[in-house]
Amino acid sequence: xxxxxxxxxxxxxxxxxxxxxxxxxxxxxxxxxxxxxxxxxxxxxxxxxxxxxxxxxxxxxxxxxxxxxxxxxxxxxxxxxxxxxxxxxxxxxxxxxxxxxxxxxxxxxxxxxxxxxxxxxxxxxxxxxxxxxxxxxxxxxxxxxxxxxxxxxxxxxxxxxxxxxxxxxxxxxxxxxxxxxxxxxxxxx
Ligand SMILES: [Fe+2]
Numbered sequence: 059x060x061x062x063x064x065x066x067x068x069x070x071x072x073x074x075x076x077x078x079x080x081x082x083x084x085x086x087x088x089x090x091x092x093x094x095x096x097x098x099x100x101x102x103x104x105x106x107x108x109x110x111x112x113x114x115x116x117x118x119x120x121x122x123x124x125x126x127x128x129x130x131x132x133x134x135x136x137x138x139x140x141x142x143x144x145x146x147x148x149x150x151x152x153x154x155x156x157x158x159x160x161x162x163x164x165x166x167x168x169x170x171x172x173x174x175x176x177x178x179x180x181x182x183x184x185x186x187x188x189x190x191x192x193x194x195x196x197x198x199x200x201x202x203x204x205x206x207x208x209x210x211x212x213x214x215x216x217x218x219x220x221x222x223x224x225x226x227x228x229x230x231x232x233x234x235x236x237x238x239x240x241x242x243x244x245x246x247x
Contacts, residue, residue: 059144062110062113075196076193076196079188081102081106083191084101087228090232097152100153100156100181103150104152104185105188108141108157108189109137111136111141111142111143111144115134116133120134124200135161135169152181156182160186162178164219164221164223165220178222183222186222187222187225187229190209190212190221191209191229194213206237213229
């Protein structure tokens with residue numbers, strides 16, 4: 059899987075930084091949720107590889123500013139299944155399933171399978187929140203980086219619709235501390 063990491067570094071600007079931040083935040087959320095050591099290790103790996111399928115998506119679509127056309131959305135939405143196919147023979151089955159389901163929504167409106175609530179693997183529900191937090195607080199081709207407080211308010215407003223309420227609670231616990239506990243003083247990739 060190391061070759062895939064290099065590929066992520068070379069594909070879209072900041073994908074490599076994004077997946078590492080998501081990995082760290084996922085583990086921090088998992089710790090608040092009281093997950094065991096094996097699941098925390100799987101979360102770290104799943105965080106880093108959750109978007110690995112994007113290396114097979116056209117970079118022009120991934121970095122397109124502004125709204126995407128229908129066929130481009132369809133294309134991007136293939137990345138969880140592409141990532142699963144890449145991971146399934148190499149990584150723990152729980153990691154592969156987390157990659158597959160990291161865009162499922164708590165209310166069933168996500169993809170690829172439209173799973174609902176606790177049907178969604180728990181680690182995938184954690185990665186979804188970490189992914190959203192990092193997407194909102196990072197600069198993207200289609201939006202500026204928004205402040206942490208804004209990201210938290212957005213995520214709280216989607217608790218129980220997009221996100222597992224228990225994971226949102228864990229994010230609030232982290233927010234009541236200091237995010238430097240999560241990311242340390244090290245440069246954020
Ligand atoms: Fe993704």
